[in-house]
Amino acid sequence: MTTAAEIGAARSDGVPLVFIELRKSVPTAGSLGLLGKARGLFGGAAAVVAGPGSGDVAATLGRYGADVAYFCDDPAVHQELPAPNVDVAASAIRAGGHRTVLFENSVVVADIVGALACRLEAGVIWDLQDLKQRDATLVGTKYVFDDSVAVEAGWSSDVRLAVFRLGILEPVEAAGQGTVTRLEPAIGADASRVTVVEQRHATVADVALASADVIVAGGRGLRDREALALLEDLADAIGGVVAVSMPLVDRGWYQHSRQVGQTGNKVRPRLYLACGISGQLGHRVGMEKSGLIVAINTDATAPIFGMCDAGLIGDLHQVVPELTRRIRAAHASVDHS
Amino acid sequence: MAYKLCVCIKVVPRSAVAKRFDGTTHRLDRSGATELNPHDLYAVEEAVQLRERIGGELIAVTMAPDDGLESLRGALAMGVDRAVAVADPAIAGSDLLATSRVLAAALVRERPDVIVFGSLSADGGGAQLSAAVGERMGLPVLSGVRSIEVTDGRVRGIRQTTDSEVVVETVTPCIVGLGGSTNVPRYPAFRDIVAAKKKAIDCLSLADLGIDPATVGESGSRTEVLTITSPPTRNRGGDVVTDEGQGAAWLFEYLTSRGFA
Ligand SMILES: Cc1cc2nc3c(=O)[nH]c(=O)nc-3n(C[C@H](O)[C@H](O)[C@H](O)COP(=O)(O)OP(=O)(O)OC[C@H]3O[C@@H](n4cnc5c(N)ncnc54)[C@H](O)[C@@H]3O)c2cc1C
Numbered sequence: 333m334t335t336a337a338e339i340g341a342a343r344s345d346g347v348p349l350v351f352i353e354l355r356k357s358v359p360t361a362g363s364l365g366l367l368g369k370a371r372g373l374f375g376g377a378a379a380v381v382a383g384p385g386s387g388d389v390a391a392t393l394g395r396y397g398a399d400v401a402y403f404c405d406d407p408a409v410h411q412e413l414p415a416p417n418v419d420v421a422a423s424a425i426r427a428g429g430h431r432t433v434l435f436e437n438s439v440v441v442a443d444i445v446g447a448l449a450c451r452l453e454a455g456v457i458w459d460l461q462d463l464k465q466r467d468a469t470l471v472g473t474k475y476v477f478d479d480s481v482a483v484e485a486g487w488s489s490d491v492r493l494a495v496f497r498l499g500i501l502e503p504v505e506a507a508g509q510g511t512v513t514r515l516e517p518a519i520g521a522d523a524s525r526v527t528v529v530e531q532r533h534a535t536v537a538d539v540a541l542a543s544a545d546v547i548v549a550g551g552r553g554l555r556d557r558e559a560l561a562l563l564e565d566l567a568d569a570i571g572g573v574v575a576v577s578m579p580l581v582d583r584g585w586y587q588h589s590r591q592v593g594q595t596g597n598k599v600r601p602r603l604y605l606a607c608g609i610s611g612q613l614g615h616r617v618g619m620e621k622s623g624l625i626v627a628i629n630t631d632a633t634a635p636i637f638g639m640c641d642a643g644l645i646g647d648l649h650q651v652v653p654e655l656t657r658r659i660r661a662a663h664a665s666v667d668h669s
Numbered sequence: 670m671a672y673k674l675c676v677c678i679k680v681v682p683r684s685a686v687a688k689r690f691d692g693t694t695h696r697l698d699r700s701g702a703t704e705l706n707p708h709d710l711y712a713v714e715e716a717v718q719l720r721e722r723i724g725g726e727l728i729a730v731t732m733a734p735d736d737g738l739e740s741l742r743g744a745l746a747m748g749v750d751r752a753v754a755v756a757d758p759a760i761a762g763s764d765l766l767a768t769s770r771v772l773a774a775a776l777v778r779e780r781p782d783v784i785v786f787g788s789l790s791a792d793g794g795g796a797q798l799s800a801a802v803g804e805r806m807g808l809p810v811l812s813g814v815r816s817i818e819v820t821d822g823r824v825r826g827i828r829q830t831t832d833s834e835v836v837v838e839t840v841t842p843c844i845v846g847l848g849g850s851t852n853v854p855r856y857p858a859f860r861d862i863v864a865a866k867k868k869a870i871d872c873l874s875l876a877d878l879g880i881d882p883a884t885v886g887e888s889g890s891r892t893e894v895l896t897i898t899s900p901p902t903r904n905r906g907g908d909v910v911t912d913e914g915q916g917a918a919w920l921f922e923y924l925t926s927r928g929f930a
């Protein structure tokens with residue numbers, strides 16, 4: 333619980349600024365969730381959002397807790413280019429004299445934060461699980477080394493950059509109303525030296541992972557492409573769809589639409605069967621909210637075993653075909669009875 | 670004009686080694702066995718392949734508080750020409766701000782056309798360093814890319830994002846950060862391992878770089894670890910069993926009991 337006195341102490345250095353990330357012009361759930369977090373800690377929040385259409389988005393942010401929403405719809409701002417976003421964020425920090433800036437992690441955010449930190453000599457704590465006030469100072473909590481160690485850390489800079497782990501925060505609707513302010517920062521020459529030549533949105537997904545009930549997922553433990561057939565077969569028997577970790581998409585075995593994780597799909601099936609997946613953070617953030625997590629892995633120390641409901645230390649090349657055979661046999665005997 | 674390429678690599682505690690922290694400084698104990706950051710093997714491979722295509726010199730650059738430098742030989746064996754290591758005890762405890770300051774100073778001396786970064790430090794990185802060094806050096810950054818193409822001073826990459834692939838382009842000199850395991854790192858042949866022993870590793874101190882020690886290490890950092898504890902258990906409490914021939918049967922029973930299969 334944050335007491336009124338603590339909120340008072342925190343407020344004296346201004347409300348925090350929340351960076352709202354857009355995806356196809358829609359704010360991400362996690363970045364909206366930061367607004368609620370900021371309000372809980374400081375009693376108020378400001379937001380900054382950039383890109384085409386950001387003016388419209390800014391007008392809706394009061395609903396999630398923003399007292400002020402800065403926006404910048406300069407056409408030079410592209411969602412996928414960090415540099416112009418750094419200019420916008422820096423200008424919002426100056427405009428409101430903000431001393432704390434909250435982000436939810438993403439590929440673009442990591443770059444924005446890295447550059448912003450150096451521009452402002454601002455300390456960064458990333459991968460946060462939580463943020464709290466203690467004795468009127470801000471303390472971040474995070475887990476490191478595959479979540480085996482908990483760390484509390486603090487800042488000693490004027491501006492503090494705080495980056496939450498993906499998927500920790502959910503939006504909370506407040507009845508609030510905020511004001512909207514347009515920013516017109518000079519987008520630096522640096523920013524315009526990187527251009528987007530082409531953007532290819534994922535072609536219509538061949539499967540809808542997000543709505544799948546059962547996912548059979550494969551990772552680098554598959555070793556060769558032929559082993560994908562084992563997973564396809566199991567998925568067929570159990571009534572699921574096949575998904576993969578990032579390295580298999582990198583190898584071109586599957587389209588990106590089949591990837592689960594930080595830079596892929598966030599999934600929440602009733603059953604997630606992870607075969608030959610180590611369960612590193614980049615993957616975990618995409619699937620840890622699944623109903624049941626079942627893992628098959630040859631390495632007893634794989635992090636996936638620390639987060640599963642049932643785990644088998646074994647070779648997927650042997651276990652998966654045998655499991656498929658048993659499921660098919662059970663179905664056949666039901667069909668015949 | 671011959672190209673000059675740099676690849677930034679980090680030496681990290683070997684992944685299988687249990688992590689220990691100093692009780693008072695809260696620093697990670699880096700005195701045990703080390704290895705090249707596994708994510709940086711892809712960066713080295715990408716840089717070596719790029720050099721094979723466009724020619725020029727390839728230099729690995731690293732910053733580490735002490736030696737552990739033998740791990741750099743692996744990169745030299747993969748085809749890197751020489752290495753530059755900033756090794757100075759004052760560097761211990763550096764955060765993103767301090768690390769980027771040191772690396773930028775070491776890189777500036779080389780005047781590279783393209784600087785390649787790996788995707789992440791395995792010992793707790795935030796995938797932020799390429800952008801930080803880019804800001805310090807005033808260089809454009811293409812990050813999260815899965816390929817690098819260099820033609821006539823133009824650099825192109827495909828950036829993978831959550832819902833799209835973006836082709837991004839910039840000009841040299843620039844920084845390119847990789848987005849993942851985009852290639853298959855080579856295993857050096859025996860003769861390459863032998864040859865690597867003769868390649869130069871230049872060790873630089875902070876004084877060589879003209880960096881005030883107060884601006885790096887703990888005093889130059891703007892974040893501080895306050896406590897280190899065990900996290901609340903996030904284990905779902907699941908059974909983990911070893912397959913001794915009955916594994917598939919056990920899984921089948923488990924799935925059936927939960928209404929699947
Ligand atoms: C910015 C960023 C974003 C990322 N985004 C994503 C993302 O969206 N999705 C994603 O998945 N990753 C992502 N990653 C990468 C992530 O950190 C891991 O590198 C990746 O998830 C590892 O994939 P893996 O588990 O398949 O491979 P590995 O980590 O190599 O694990 C393979 C596992 O297979 C096991 N194995 C080997 N042989 C067998 C066998 N015969 N039977 C059973 N098990 C076997 C091994 O013991 C090992 O545990 C991202 C990384 C970064 C830096």
Ligand SMILES: Nc1ncnc2c1ncn2[C@@H]1O[C@H](COP(=O)(O)O)[C@@H](O)[C@H]1O
Pocket residue numbers: 677678679680706708709712730731732733768772785786787788789790793794795796797798799
């Ligand atoms: N101390 C270091 N020396 C050289 N390169 C580094 C160092 N730390 C990180 N890097 C590079 O920066 C990338 C991203 O690291 P990080 O931002 O720490 O996750 C790594 O993959 C390396 O290429």
